[in-house]
Amino acid sequence: MTDSTPVVLYATFTATAGNAAAVTALLKDYAVAVRREAGNVLFEASCKADEPESFFVYEEYADEAAFQAHLSAPYGASFNAALAPLIVEHQSKLTFLLRV
Numbered sequence: 001m002t003d004s005t006p007v008v009l010y011a012t013f014t015a016t017a018g019n020a021a022a023v024t025a026l027l028k029d030y031a032v033a034v035r036r037e038a039g040n041v042l043f044e045a046s047c048k049a050d051e052p053e054s055f056f057v058y059e060e061y062a063d064e065a066a067f068q069a070h071l072s073a074p075y076g077a078s079f080n081a082a083l084a085p086l087i088v089e090h091q092s093k094l095t096f097l098l099r100v
Contacts, residue, residue, distance in 0.1 A: 006041065007067035008060045008099065011092040015053040019086040023055060026086070030079045034059075037073065039066020057092070 015023040027045040041060040048054040061067040
């Protein structure tokens with residue numbers, strides 16, 4: 001990827017029993033902060049209609065520098081720390097995408 005190539009990814013994770021509402025609340029607050037980032041193009045969080053504890057987050061950043069700025073944002077660490085005990089996985093699974 002070149003510096004001007006958009007960074008596109010999605011994250012998936014599963015809330016532990018009884019924690020889907022708490023995860024949803026965390027994601028809503030986090031989304032507000034991420035969408036304010038200068039290099040954020042899109043941040044959309046969803047859950048499966050038939051499995052509301054299963055989450056899917058689609059993210060797009062203008063370029064690698066914007067993505068790195070996102071990773072170093074101070075609210076990211078607190079979000080991840082709050083999310084970790086509420087999900088089945090050790091952490092969210094990230095999948096990076098390339099546009100075709």
